[in-house]
Amino acid sequence: xxxxxxxxxxxxxxxxxxxxxxxxxxxxxxxxxxxxxxxxxxxxxxxxxxxxxxxxxxxxxxxxxxxxxxxxxxxxxxxxxxxxxxxxxxxxxxxxxxxxxxxxxxxxxxxxxxxxxxxxxxxxxxxxxxxxxxxxxxxxxxxxxxxxxxxxxxxxxxxxxxxxxxxxxxxxxxxxxxxxxxxxxxxxxxxxxxxxxxxxxxxxxxxxxxxxxxxxxxxxxxxxxxxxxxxxxxxxxx
Amino acid sequence: xxxxxxxxxxxxxxxxxxxxxxxxxxxxxxxxxxxxxxxxxxxxxxxxxxxxxxxxxxxxxxxxxxxxxxxxxxxxxxxxxxxxxxxxxxxxxxxxxxxxxxxxxxxxxxxxxxxxxxxxxxxxxxxxxxxxxxxxxxxxxxxxxxxxxxxxxxxxxxxxxxxxxxxxxxxxxxxxxxxxxxxxxxxxxxxxxxxxxxxxxxxxxxxxxxxxxxxxxxxxxxxxxxxxxxxxxxxxxx
DNA sequence: ACCTGAACACCGTTCAAGT
DNA sequence: ACCTGAACACCGTTCAAGT
Numbered sequence: 326x327x328x329x330x331x332x333x334x335x336x337x338x339x340x341x342x343x344x345x346x347x348x349x350x351x352x353x354x355x356x357x358x359x360x361x362x363x364x365x366x367x368x369x370x371x372x373x374x375x376x377x378x379x380x381x382x383x384x385x386x387x388x389x390x391x392x393x394x395x396x397x398x399x400x401x402x403x404x405x406x407x408x409x410x411x412x413x414x415x416x417x418x419x420x421x422x423x424x425x426x427x428x429x430x431x432x433x434x435x436x437x438x439x440x441x442x443x444x445x446x447x448x449x450x451x452x453x454x455x456x457x458x459x460x461x462x463x464x465x466x467x468x469x470x471x472x473x474x475x476x477x478x479x480x481x482x483x484x485x486x487x488x489x490x491x492x493x494x495x496x497x498x499x500x501x502x503x504x505x506x507x508x509x510x511x512x513x514x515x516x517x518x519x520x521x522x523x524x525x526x527x528x529x530x531x532x533x534x535x536x537x538x539x540x541x542x543x544x545x546x547x548x549x550x551x552x553x554x555x556x557x558x559x560x561x562x563x
Numbered sequence: 564x565x566x567x568x569x570x571x572x573x574x575x576x577x578x579x580x581x582x583x584x585x586x587x588x589x590x591x592x593x594x595x596x597x598x599x600x601x602x603x604x605x606x607x608x609x610x611x612x613x614x615x616x617x618x619x620x621x622x623x624x625x626x627x628x629x630x631x632x633x634x635x636x637x638x639x640x641x642x643x644x645x646x647x648x649x650x651x652x653x654x655x656x657x658x659x660x661x662x663x664x665x666x667x668x669x670x671x672x673x674x675x676x677x678x679x680x681x682x683x684x685x686x687x688x689x690x691x692x693x694x695x696x697x698x699x700x701x702x703x704x705x706x707x708x709x710x711x712x713x714x715x716x717x718x719x720x721x722x723x724x725x726x727x728x729x730x731x732x733x734x735x736x737x738x739x740x741x742x743x744x745x746x747x748x749x750x751x752x753x754x755x756x757x758x759x760x761x762x763x764x765x766x767x768x769x770x771x772x773x774x775x776x777x778x779x780x781x782x783x784x785x786x787x788x789x790x791x792x793x794x795x796x797x798x799x800x801x
Numbered sequence: 802a803c804c805t806g807a808a809c810a811c812c813g814t815t816c817a818a819g820t
Numbered sequence: 821a822c823c824t825g826a827a828c829a830c831c832g833t834t835c836a837a838g839t
Contacts, residue, residue, distance in 0.1 A: 376825070379824080382823090434676045447747045450752075457759045470758065470762055471765045485723070486723040489723055543786055603830090603831065620803095
C-alpha cells in the first residue's frame with residue numbers, strides 16, 4: 326500500500342518536463358485507474374515525481390484540476406463532418422458520448438457535477454464546444470436559434486440522463502452483476518417492492534446502446550410531431 | 564468563522580437525544596445551508612454537540628451518511644393517489660421532483676452520484692421507492708412489466724437530465740445571473756462560439772417548469788407514436 | 802457492553818525561506 | 821523571479837483505554 330519506492334510509475338523517465346497537458350492526462354489516468362478519490366494534489370505530485378506544490382502552477386486549485394480533467398475528457402469527443410442529416414448527427418454524437426462515458430466511468434460524476442458549481446459562461450472552453458457544435462448543427466438544419474436552444478436542452482438532458490441511468494445499473498463487473506442484483510433484490514420487502522423484485526431478469530441484461538437508440542427515436546419522433554404542429558415549421562429536408 | 568462558542572446552534576436544547584433521524588436531518592440542513600463540503604463527521608458532531616465518533620453508531624461511514632441524506636430527501640417526495648391518468652401522473656411526479664431538486668440544490672450531486680457507486684439492489688430503500696412507484700403506475704396502466712421498465716428508463720433519464728441542465732444554468736442568484744452570463748459569454752472567442760455568444764439573452768431567462776413540460780410533451784408524444792407502431796399496443800384508456 | 806477521545810494517516814493550501 | 825517544503829488547519833477512521 327504505502328510502499329516508498331518511486332521507480333514503479335507509468336513513465337519510465339525520471340523527470341519529464343512538466344506541462345499542463347501532462348499534469349491533466351496523468352490526473353485522468355489516476356481517476357480512470359484508481360477512482361476520483363485517488364486524485365489528490367499530493368498523490369498526483371508523487372505520480373509525476375514532483376513536489377505537490379509545483380502543481381499549483383498548472384491548476385490554481387483542486388477544483389481547477391477537476392475542471393481540467395473534465396475538459397480533457399470532453400476534448401476526446403471527435404468533431405464530425407457537418408454534411409449529414411441533423412438527426413443522424415444527433416444519434417452519432419449521442420453514441421459517441423455514451424462510449425466516452427463508458428471508457429471513463431469514474432469521470433462521469435465530474436462531468437455531471439462540475440458544471441453545477443460553475444456558471445455556464447465561465448466553464449472551460451473544452452466543455453462548451455459540444456454545446457456550440459450542436460447549436461450550429463441545428464441552426465444549419467434550419468432551426469431558429471432560440472428553438473435550437475430548446476432542442477439542445479431536451480436532447481442533452483435526455484442524453485445525460487440516459488448515461489447516468491445506464492452507468493447506475495451497470496458499473497459492477499458483468500459477472501458479479503447478476504448475482505449481486507439477485508441478492509440485492511431478494512433483500513427488498515416483497516410487499517413494498519413487488520414489481521421491482523419481479524423484474525430481476527429484465528434488469529440483469531441491459532443493452533445500453535439499444536436503449537439509447539430507442540430513447541432517441543422516441544425523442545426525435547416527438548420532436549417532429551411538435552414541429553409539425555407549430556406555426557413556423559422549421560424542418561429542413563422535406 | 565472558527566468561533567468557539569457552542570450556543571449558536573439551531574436546536575436550543577443542550578443535549579437532545581440522538582437518533583438516526585436527527586443525525587440525518589441535521590446533516591441535510593448542513594448541506595442545504597453550507598454546501599456538500601461542509602458535511603464532515605467532525606462538523607456534524609459539533610453541530611449536534613456530540614463527539615464525532617458517536618455518529619458512527621448511526622452511519623457506518625461517511626458514504627453511508629451521504630446515502631442517508633439522499634434517502635431523507637427522496638422521502639420528501641409525496642406519494643400520489645393512484646387513480647389519475649398515467650401521463651398526468653408522470654407529469655406531476657416530474658414537477659414534484661423538479662421542485663424538490665430546487666429546494667435542495669446542494670444535494671443534487673448526491674442524488675445523481677451516489678447510485679453510481681452502489682448496485683441497484685443495495686441502495687437505500689427510500690431511493691428505490693419512486694422506481695417501484697412508477698413501475699406500478701405503468702403496469703397498472705396496462706404496460707407489460709418489461710415495457711414499463713423501458714418507459715421508466717426513458718422517463719427518468721430525461722427527468723434527471725432536465726434537472727441537471729436546469730440547475731447548471733441557474734444556481735447563481737438571479738440578479739447576478741444575467742451579468743455573469745454576459746460577462747462569461749463575452750469571454751468566449753467569437754470565431755469559435757458564434758451561436759453561443761448570440762444566445763445570451765435567450766440563455767438569461769430560463770423558464771424551467773415550462774421547459775420541463777415541453778420536454779415531457781415531446782417524450783410522451785414520441786412514446787405514444789412508438790406504442791401505436793408496435794405489435795402489441797398496450798395503451799390502456801382508448 | 803457501551804462510550805470516549807487520543808492517535809494515525811492522510812488532506813488542500815499558505816507562506817516564509819531558500820535559490 | 822522562481823521554486824521548495826515546512827507548517828497550519830483541517831479530514832475519516834481505528835482502537836485502546838476508560839466506564
